[in-house]
Amino acid sequence: MNKAYTIFVSFIVALGGFLFGFDAGIISGVMSFAGPEFDLNEIQSGWVVSSPSFAAMIAMLFSGRLSDRFGRKRLLIIVAFLYGISAVLSALATSYEILYIARMIGGLAFGAALVLAPIYIAEISTAENRGKLVTLQQLNIVFGFFAAFLSNYFFNKYNTPESDFFTDENVWRWMLGVELIPALLYFMFLFFVPKSPRWLYLKHRVTEAKQVLIKLHGIEKGHAEIASIEENADTNKDKSKLNIKDLLKPSLRFILIVGLIVGVLQQITGINAVYFYATSIFKQTGIGTDAAFSSGVLLSTISVVFTFVAIYLIDRMGRRPLLLIGTAGIAVSLLLCAYGFNQATYQLPKEKIAQFEFSDAEKLMPFADKVYDNDIDFKSDIKSALGTKIYGKNDGAILEAATQINAPLILIGILGFVACFAFSLGPVMWVLLSELFPLKYRGLAIGVIAFVNSLMSSIIQLIFPWELSHLGNALTFFIFGAIATIGFFILLKILPETKGKSLEAIEKELVKSSMDVSL
Template identity: 65%
Template sequence: MKKSLFVAFVVSLGGFLFGFDAGIISGVMTYAGPEFNLDDLQTGWVVSSPSFAAMFSMLLAGGISDKIGRKKILILVAFLYALSAVLSAYAISYEMLYIARMIGGIAFGAALILAPTYIAEISTAESRGKLVSIQQLNIVLGFFAAFLSNYYFNEIFSSGESNFLTEANVWRWMLGVELLPAILYFILLFFVPKSPRWLFVQNRNEEAKEVLISMYGEVKAKEQTNTILNSLAGIEILSDEENVNLKDLFKPAMKLVITVGIIIGILQQITGINAIYFYATSIFKQTGIGTDAAFSSGVLLSTTTVVFTVISMFLIDKMGRRPLLLIGIMGIAISLLLCSYEFNNATYELTSEKISQLNFEGKEKLNVLVGTQFDSDVHFKKEMKTILGQQVYAKNDGAILEAAISMNATLVLIGILGFIACFAFSLGPVMWVMLSELFPNRYRGLAIGFIGFINGFVSWLVQQVFPWELSTLGNSMSFFIFGIIALIGFFILLKILPETKGKSLEQIEKDLVKA
């Protein structure tokens, strides 16, 4: 069991790097956006471009790994992470920055697919939920490390105590520090074995048995070997082809598992989780708490994520996948609608005193708005950009919103933390666990890759549209849309979601995949 824990943790370090990359960008854009004078669409593309690359990587990684193995692809993934960190830190233009981040996207797309696939294939039925959940734990630890790193760099820069950090390079340090965990990941991957179930599918039975013995001992290994070989013998009747194709996923026998997989894959991203993570600093600034407080709130957000992910790891093999998922999705809907409600009550007004306290050149232009109250964040921000210009407003939006807004920021913070907590014990870990379980051994890599592509596309779309959404629809409507989608998802899954707790992969296949 100790070895399986070590292997699961190492393999899922790709998740840590994904979480780190996703979390770090929310702080990076505070500085890089104004430096490159990015508009909403360009900001959205820098943030979302890794997800755009990842969705294609997800589509291909599973199928390729079915042919050449999970381990080889994961080693390549670690190298690409390191390359992306270096190129991002040295980006000299908007174009170089998003291309560097897309290289990282290729890496995390493959990692997010292959880690749960691999871990499920080395796990027993009793431990599979907990071990696959290590992927999500590593993702949220990556977020925590990123927000902590962002807070640290921002604090040093803001205090003026550093001689090496400037407004032009602070974001480069934020991005470059990812190189350290990427190198560690690359080295540790050489110490993990190949997937035993993949080896059996390749008819490399002796190698597979040796891996199982090293993981679980002679008795347990023999039991697992018999179960897997019996399952593969049954699958041979279904197809004489050496490789499966995408169209095979839509056979009548696969209807239930592919439907459940697609719905969960879409729902995990369309409720806006990556909009919250990737734009966390920006969202907290919208509440008027200020830039420094927004960075520290990001640390609180990531801490909440870690705590509730750990809770899910203890519950997932006890309560089961279905209860955790349904309770969590309902909590997500309530939390998002709470944020929408409070943002809808916000008002914005600048006074002469507040304007005098702002610290940037040209602030006196705002005096024309003294005595004017805005009930809409959309109208207020448009007026700010018209008076000050896009770049000046982008550099000072935290301070301006802090001076102008009147709302209950605590209620929004509770809503966001509630959303994060509910996601962390439901859609976050449970999706990857269920995707690793639902599909037969021979189809698993391709199926998870296909659903990963859909998941990645929705993730990219949400991230790309979110800055425009905030500017055009406003905070309240944006959160309202996410909340209603979560509510709809709850009722769909209430009807069709199966339970897979405590069953071997082969038993799940027997129960759910029927001709």
Template identity: 65%
Template sequence: MDRVVRRKTFFVALVVSIGGFLFGFDAGIISGVISYVTPEFGLNDAQTGWAVSSPSFAAMFSMLFAGRLSDMLGRKKILLVVAFLYALSALLSAYASSYEMLYITRMIGGVAFGAALVLAPTYIAEISNAENRGKLVSMQQLNIVLGFFAAFLCNNILNGLNGPGSLYLNDQTVWRWMLGVELFPALLYLILMFFVPRSPRWLYQKNFKEEAKAVLISLHGIEKAEAEEESIERNIEAQSKNKEVSIMTLLKPSLRFVLVVGLILGVIQQVTGINAVYFYATSIFKQTGIGTDAAFTSGVLLSFTTVVFTVLALFLIDRLGRRPLLLSGLVGIGISMLLCAYAFNNATYELKTETSGNLNMLDQDKLFQVSNIKFENDVDFKNAMKSTFGIREFTKNEGAIMEAATTMNPNLVLIGILGFIACFAFSLGPVMWVMLSEMYPNKYRGLVIGVIGFVNSLASWLVQQFFPWELSNLGNAMSFFIFGVLAIIGFAVLYRILPETKGKSLEELEKELIRE
């Protein structure tokens, strides 16, 4: 019986966390899509940034309201809407006929993943108990990275099939297939969501006690369900004496500590560069001079590394605890970003006559004008290329040009990026969402996570929007140096204030962290 119960809980958590898979897929797929839509629509740095970041901009507001709506209507109802919006966004974006249609349809997906990122860990925490909550909530992050892996693999396959010999794929259609593939997992998510129960803690809050008890028994068995039920009812009784929740109540002194911790976690998770790396992975690898095809292949390796270390986090988070994983991960993130900065800082760029001949897709007279000129940094080199060939022509052939001109050690960048991804995958990735699902009282959880999710998504949007500008104006070395320094600052701050939440029920954590 216990094994059947555990399987039921695992199945429910797995289904709900498919929303994370779709977020990861959408985030990973755009790194390949942008290589084609930027020259096709003639996008500048700001437009490229907006095409990538517009879903995160929409997600900011979705996160802000999703938790509150789910408190009123229920987690399951909102997640069903999320699944439908994912499917709609995938279908419409694949048929985008203009830059404007592309970012608008991607913003529909942003509304979906913003809500999913807030509600999935909240729901999973509410169906879990203290012994398995860390593992089950971390399934959200595991699904996110599996989505990344599937997207990079899909990008690599479709990019390989694209060519003169293909009947269906060319530079104008391959990115549509990349975007459209997301429709299939989105429809699966929509169907499976009908088979999950409503949150038992939400049901108790709405006085559906019989249904709530039945859900707890189906998830945990009779003995553990009774203990969970008693704990929930005591908590609800205590909270019933409090006033109605509003945004202003989050400023009360008793919530100040956990709110500050959550906000710092939300900002640090993004400003250390995770979505710059994920969303622009193909572009970053092109900067090392390994070529377009190798850049797509490196994206697969990157996403596979993410999966491996997220699985590791799944096993360690309830054993070692949240605090040691997060702090050690931040140290690794800082070192990895600084290694990338070092590698790019020592790079030089020169189109030599003997290698320039391979760039036969470019105007040879213009190519001759910029050959045999050595550049000490990527900003000056790319500005010279854009000035000579035009932004659109350079963007279309950037991989080939960088491959011909760059002299550096690309292995250092690869090691740095993979190290960064590995450290993020066992720390900031899963630990932040686990801790957000644990630190706040049931009554405030939806609202608080929505507010922190808004700040998290705002930081994510800023990084995505301005990363193309950073590369063009500050250069690769300075961009990665900034990420490394921010990781070190994040470690110093969180070392002083981060609590440990493993092995305690949500109600126990409330007594410990909330100072009424």
């Protein structure tokens, strides 16, 4: 009963990850319609996609410290409310500006949720199940992606010329508005979770903390957790206020560097570019718009499957092996994508141009049967002929007609990347961050690293459309693959193992030993 209750509470708290994944997955389909509707250029499209991550940076920087003051549970309830507001305002947006502002409100929510959930779950877990339970956040993220891609697939399927209900002008609003349903459920369920017992200890509410621990783990394990916390109580007696400079202490420097490297690597390899622009990336392979939407469902299914692999292995194999194997696989997969895109050619046959049903298709005739050996020159000529708005609405059909590429090879690379990420950098980063830092510094440290993580994510999302237009598919993926390769060798040298140790034991081991590490 106690174990089931702990899993139930952890899953509810991790639902913030579901909403993040849902928002990230939805936007990949939304931009196929909202971009042309508002006639957005590459940078504007990038900003609509990436603006939540910029807002998330602010939330991540402060949410940990605010939760130290007001409590993890109270802030999570506010987070759920903000998710709902964002969904409604996004669906009703009448301009580019309102759309990105509405999405930034959602960014504040998921920025805080991604920090608070692993902190809370780590603080209610035991050493034996902490890895699995913290990984529930990543599982919820990929469930969110799956739900979003499935939702987008059906909205796109029923958005036909014969439909009186869905049109290109309103279908993206339904895609965004449907997020209100999980946001309301998250808001209601959060009232049924207890306050974090370790936060209660931090606030000297010892009796209440002991009651929560016993309810979570039963009498025997509950008292063992109480003993572990109280044995380490002296470490957290210092009541002085914290600031970011405190993280630079010699005793914390090593674990801060480890956390920052893992946090940066998680995003700089391009995972959110792949998720947020999945539909666009699959269009680049020439498989067509409908197939691009259905491929997104396949991508999210792979994410779910391999996140379960992470849940199964993380407390058996450990954090370090999963990260190293996964990062190596990410590098290989991205370089495979780069190779596949580099071999592609582009040619629009006259008969294909004649079959296009959109206006101004005849403007493509001067480029008929011309062979391009790279996507940059091809897309540049097509956009110059049609304009960005018409091209944006019909890029799937145009690329499907023109692209000659080994599409299965690209698909294997993308799915391999997502699979390796799903059992390594995706879940393991949050597990490590929730474990590495002492209780006193945990909220501040995770907030700072999550801020950097979100900064990298937002930059990648913002420039990704520009990269595809100006650097091309092949060079873009090669850069990501090269970064992943470098990251693997760095992790091989510095990454510690935290499997099977209590938070207090990890603190004693890493904080003490880091004083002697020369970097």
